[in-house]
Amino acid sequence: MIVFSGRTSMQAGGARAGRAVHWLEDDYLQVAAESPACKYVMPELGNDVQVHTLFNSGTIPVVGALPPFSEIRSVATAQGRFYNDEDNREARNVAFLGSDTKKQLFADHEAIGQTIWMNGTPYSVIGVMKSKDQKLQLRRL
DSSP states (O other): OOOOOEEOSSOBTTBOTTOEEOOOTTHHHHHHHTOTTOSOOOOEEEEEEEEEOSSOEEEEEEEEEOTTHHHHTTOOEEEEOOOOHHHHHTTOOEEEEOHHHHHHHHTTSOOTTOEEEETTEEEEEEEEEOOOOOOOOOOOO
């Protein structure tokens, strides 16, 4: 189940359709408490961010989520590792790069252990995603 902020599409519970829905930082905890059949409930925040390295820069779509994100979204690691609960507990500024972002920011340079700056804040690169092979497969019926 994926729930997004935005506007309601239908009238519900006496509230009009088109009502704005905004999520707060800890709202996912209440959703988790009321959704015992869901293995994972977590926030996923995203935005375009100015990112630069010593080699290149760009406006990159960035996603922030909890560590199980890698399992839920089937994120395969090519190098290094995905962030974990310890990184989260210790509020470490770590980054896991998508394969295209790695190419844009580092080209052929090694990314693991390097620093990237997102909106001026430094993050240490700890992992790079394996390139996704999303070929369209057709099957005859």
